[in-house]
Amino acid sequence: MQDVELWSLDELCDHAFDIFEELAVDxxxxxxxQRYQLHYETRGYADVLPPGEGWEELATQDLDPELHFEVQIGLTGEEGNADMVLARILLSREKDESLCHALWRGQ
Structure with missing residues (x-):
């Protein structure tokens, strides 16, 4: 059996940010x-989580909880307001797997 090269969770987070930065404007x-551009340095965050609801239908495959993760990217809340999730990005830790789906705020 061939060894599978995996992203670390930090690398996965960086990969998700790269995808977010490339696609956010569109x-x-x-x-x-604009809100993200103004506040990302002080309030921007990314959380790596197990895949939330709805991904299996969108990905059209079973998701392995040890390989597939959701990265939520957004802005922390201000003055007691809730955090604003701007994108949920589904990725695989397998570097050779091209699985990538994104759900954007407002879509």
């Missing part, structure tokens, strides 16, 4: 994108 509303 997938977020102008107001959300």
């Amino acid at each position: 997938n977020l509303s102008a107001a959300d994108y």
